[in-house]
Amino acid sequence: MAMNTPTKPTRPLLELIGLDKHYGPFQVLKNCSLNVNSGETVVIIGPSGSGKSTLLRCVNQLEPADGGDLFFEGKRVDFDKRNVHLLRRDIGMVFQNFELFAHLSVIENIMLAPIKVLGMSRADAHDLALELLGKVRIPEKADAYPDEISGGQQQRVAIARALAMKPKVMLYDEPTSALDPEMIREVVDVMADLSAEGMTSLVVTHEMGFARRAADRIVFMEAGEIIENASKTDFFGGAVNPRTRHFLDQILH
Known part of the structure; x- marks a missing residue:
């Protein structure tokens, strides 16, 4: 009789274990732990100053954590800045204020990193950029400049x-x-499409419409701590602690 070989547990794609971060005497992150599985969309909400953006910046090593561990694909991330470019190849980041190069056209903005970092040919980078402009629903803007x-x-x-x-x-x-x-809505629609296609996403937002539509889990942060980590069903169904419920009531009404 054939024996069933036990399957090895799959580790999360991204693991944050006890992350701490200080700005001088102020502790902005306090023992933050969070797992993000491959293909999952996790939405982070919370009041201003709760540490949401700092948490993302620590994941992408724009800010070095002062304590704790970060694992990506099961491997511990070395906080040595000399190796940070290797991590950022696999972790994309979209900021509040676009950060586009004003002197480059739309398509040139998209082509730049694949050429400079990945060594892609201009022709291949051009084709990829056109494909991605179609994905984000603005292929007609390829030759425009950001201020246009x-x-x-x-x-x-x-x-x-x-x-x-x-x-x-x-x-x-x-x-x-x-x-x-x-x-x-036009931005939220694109993000939701990417989540539906299986892109692993960690999203800081107050857009509850996006959370209802695309999130697998919702995390609530307050004063540098992760207070809640709940499924979308539990979160919007009210199965959360009073502090989370109070914040949710404020932003929904």
Whole structure:
């Protein structure tokens, strides 16, 4: 009789274990632990100053953590800045304010990193950029410059630029906070499409419509701590602690 070989447990794609971060005497992250599985979309919410953006910046090593451990694909991340470029090849990040190069066209903004970092030919980078502009629904803006397109379109270019590095994880830091209300949905739709296609995503946002639509789990942070880590069903179904419930009531009403 054949024996069943036990399957080896799969580790999360991204593991944060007890991360701490100080700015001088102020502790902005306090023993933060979080796992993100491959293909999962995790939304982080919380009041201003709760440490949400700092947590993302520690994941992408824009800010070095002062304590704790970070694992990516089961391997401990060395906080040595000499090796940080290797991590950022696999972890894309989209910021609040687009960060596009004003002197480059839309397509050139997207082509730059694949050529400079990945060694891709201009022809291949051009083809990839056109493909990604189609994915973010603005292929007609390829030859425009950032100041010639709307904020929502600029943010979609920023998403396409991050995707051009073929990341395994996408980090979004309040990607709609600088947008006018009518432009928010076009960015949220693109993000939701990527989540539906299986892109692993860690998203700091107050857009509860996106959370309801695309999140697998929702994390609530307050005063540098992770207070809640719940499934979308539990979170919106009310199975959360009173501090989380109070914040949710405030932003929904």
